[in-house]
Amino acid sequence: MLLMIPGPVQLHERIIRAMARQMIGHRTADFSAIMEFCVEKLREIFGTKGDICLISGSGTAGMEAAIASFSRVKKIATLENGKFGERLGDIAERYTQVERVKVPWGESFELDAVKEALDNGCEAVAFVHNETSTGILNPAKEIAKLAKEYDALVIMDAITSAGGDYVKMDEWGVDVAIVGSQKCLGAPPGLAAVAVSEKAWDYYNERCPYYLDLAAYRKKLKDMQTPYTPAVPLFFALAEALKIIDEEGLENRIQRHRILSAAVRKWAVEAGLELFPNLNKYSSYSNTVTAIKMPEGVSDSELRGTLKKEYGILVSGGQGELKGKIFRIGTMGNVGKFETVSTLAALEDVLMRKNAIKPALQYAQILLRDLQ
């Protein structure tokens, strides 16, 4: 099965092999060396000189660690235009007062709405950089800049952007950011990394969950260790994934992600399909996942079911209220031209048979011509 979903992603064979190792003791120099390599590379990917806390858990564990550890604020604004934005709000409500800045899924934020929340006394802003559920890239730089005018803490879910798109924490003024292992980094699921600026510690809440208390991770980071037993095979895999990123070069990797997603969008539009996101002057299309409206007269099982059954390709459906209304193609991690063209060709076959589109593969292929 070819995974063209927004994570977990298809694994490079080197990453598969990296896990097939005998266990090592985790309180050893061998483990610390692996961890040190991961920390250094993740600093580059996050664009920060801050601490990198590596948590054995899903991206959601990382989101909660980021919010809960730094929840000593009167009020936090959570910006919500999709499933993961809403999750930030749901998590934050367990720790502090929350102003939930909501627009419908697929819509874009107006910066005025963020400004209003800050005027209302929010001391922190949490938002999702790349909203996987809707295929929108939210304007991280602009949100952070605005929040900084109020000296507010900025927490950014970069789970599906870091490693595949630009993330420049220190330059943009983002204090806390999170990435998941199974997205653009190309590793298997099970690890989350949280990058933390010095400023964030002013908001440290010692009543956060024990397992997700980033102060404990920071303390152990001095020895390149984790406070609790790490998921060792996933560290083997993450280190190999980061080596692959290093070899490709982060800038090349980001450009590859941009070209792949541009090709998917070009195909969709030329085929007569409609992209789901409703953009404004701040937002853009995601460069790692493309959300497309389900054409009329085609059901989710006719599209995704047939694709899976006949071609062995898995793309994602809509989540929550978007179930059956959109489908989503992930172009994350180590997938390339081959996987992307194969997926579009298969989709074209399935949708042509339903008379739902016109042929458009060539448009995508032209865009991909220069990609090695």
Added chain:
Amino acid sequence: MLLMIPGPVQLHERIIRAMARQMIGHRTADFSAIMEFCVEKLREIFGTKGDICLISGSGTAGMEAAIASFSRVKKIATLENGKFGERLGDIAERYTQVERVKVPWGESFELDAVKEALDNGCEAVAFVHNETSTGILNPAKEIAKLAKEYDALVIMDAITSAGGDYVKMDEWGVDVAIVGSQKCLGAPPGLAAVAVSEKAWDYYNERCPYYLDLAAYRKKLKDMQTPYTPAVPLFFALAEALKIIDEEGLENRIQRHRILSAAVRKWAVEAGLELFPNLNKYSSYSNTVTAIKMPEGVSDSELRGTLKKEYGILVSGGQGELKGKIFRIGTMGNVGKFETVSTLAALEDVLMRKNAIKPALQYAQILLRDLQ
């Protein structure tokens, strides 16, 4: 390096190979089938008909999920005679009022002390079954029986006992129990399972951490799914580890653990070493990890350092205040006669050179003779 530490354990080659697989989508029937197998086998190992919540995270994540999810109690008693008992207390203090029933590390509880806590109004009791830091097996059955006389909730950390020693939740009256993947189950670290009785839900606290909220895990269990992206390669490994347990037979496996640890203890005593635990009529020696006092005139680095350097065998030192005062030999998971005898032979060589013991390997070997 041969790992003879109390987790992570040496991996069976079948478990290593199980991880070397391409990623699969986690919201698929393929994943659910793997999860269903794990849930069924873990029910047998825990001795329960209750729910099994599988968390991507370390054993500590499981401990916190168990305590936080069921913390709607006036007061909880945490029984502490080692590092992990103290951790239960540290976690519980983040959620409710706690009565910490403490004895020095390596000492055993008197049931009267537990009774006193219950008389003082504790509505829940949390304790560690097998205290890895000191090598003591606490009297689970007796503690649970006493707590049940007060209709109190019983939470048991079975992280290093389940799969290697008897755990009979339903029979003993234990409401919530936790196991870690990397101990007696023989899998790599990174997963925790929490088994939950119906009664526990009377104590459900909706203000527990989002990631560790067992109600979310229970809800998804109906579809054999997890609420957040699972660490898929670790599920591959756990399923293989549980297949191995199934083939060996749980009763055979427990007897093997008992014989291996008895052989380690026999060797230590006949060699003139002293076991660390101070037992009373309720407690016993752990059947999965043996804690031995460091002989006079031998330093931690002389013992563990030499063993590691010359033989490539890793045993554990003491934790916290016990650093340099004890060493600990794990005989957990899929290690057998070969690994155990090799370790004792190596230790004997190292300690004989320091004139710290007399030869005793034969005593262990006699005990191990019938083990295949």
